[in-house]
Amino acid sequence: MIWQIELLILIIVIILAVGALAVKDLLSAAILFGAYSFMMCLLWAIMGAVDVAFTEASVGAGISTVLFVAAVFRTSRRTED
Amino acid sequence: MEVLLDVLISRVNYWVYIVLMMIGLYGIIAKKNLVKKIIGMNILQTAVILFFISIGAKKNATIPIIEHGHDAAHTAVTATHYINPLPHVLMLTAIVVAVATLGVALTLVIKVHQQYHTLEENEILERIREA
Numbered sequence: 276m277i278w279q280i281e282l283l284i285l286i287i288v289i290i291l292a293v294g295a296l297a298v299k300d301l302l303s304a305a306i307l308f309g310a311y312s313f314m315m316c317l318l319w320a321i322m323g324a325v326d327v328a329f330t331e332a333s334v335g336a337g338i339s340t341v342l343f344v345a346a347v348f349r350t351s352r353r354t355e356d
Numbered sequence: 357m358e359v360l361l362d363v364l365i366s367r368v369n370y371w372v373y374i375v376l377m378m379i380g381l382y383g384i385i386a387k388k389n390l391v392k393k394i395i396g397m398n399i400l401q402t403a404v405i406l407f408f409i410s411i412g413a414k415k416n417a418t419i420p421i422i423e424h425g426h427d428a429a430h431t432a433v434t435a436t437h438y439i440n441p442l443p444h445v446l447m448l449t450a451i452v453v454a455v456a457t458l459g460v461a462l463t464l465v466i467k468v469h470q471q472y473h474t475l476e477e478n479e480i481l482e483r484i485r486e487a
Contacts, residue, residue: 278365296383301389312402323418323439326445327405327444330448335454339455339458349466350475351469354389355388
């Protein structure tokens with residue numbers, strides 16, 4: 276566990292979480308959420324949970340982002356908050 | 357001050373877990389858009405997973421794979437050398453459940469959009485009241 280990298284990634288995770296909720300475009304929100312999931316994956320690789328890390332990389336960051344983008348393209352990108 | 361800083365740094369994972377959980381809860385409660393609500397729900401789920409993985413994490417320990425597994429009978433396994441793998445296994449299930457709920461939620465969002473042609477909660481309620 277390298278605490279400098281861990282602290283940096285924790286800060287990036289919070290910024291990406293706030294960004295995914297604050298941005299005014301649903302496609303951008305989906306992409307930011309994918310980046311958030313990848314940062315979580317890095318965090319778990321640092322904490323020694325490698326099995327959780329690659330499950331998150333494939334399922335959380337991969338399939339979730341694809342599902343979000345597909346749903347946004349089938350509905351609308353417009354959001355008011 | 358020194359003690360406070362020590363406590364803050366040694367438990368920084370838990371503070372971030374609390375912050376992420378509150379961000380997710382805010383997303384679920386305060387956002388009007390349905391997809392934004394789902395993103396909030398997912399952030400809340402990953403926050404809980406972060407909490408559980410932080411419980412299992414350990415300093416100066418390696419990943420829970422036994423070296424020289426073929427002659428393990430001669431060398432004793434000391435549990436303090438390994439990170440606790442039990443929370444990892446539980447959280448693998450939680451990740452899969454998170455994706456399943458995400459799929460169902462997005463399907464419902466698509467059906468709602470087909471019915472009302474909007475994703476905003478207040479506009480949907482208006483259209484229900486008009487009909």
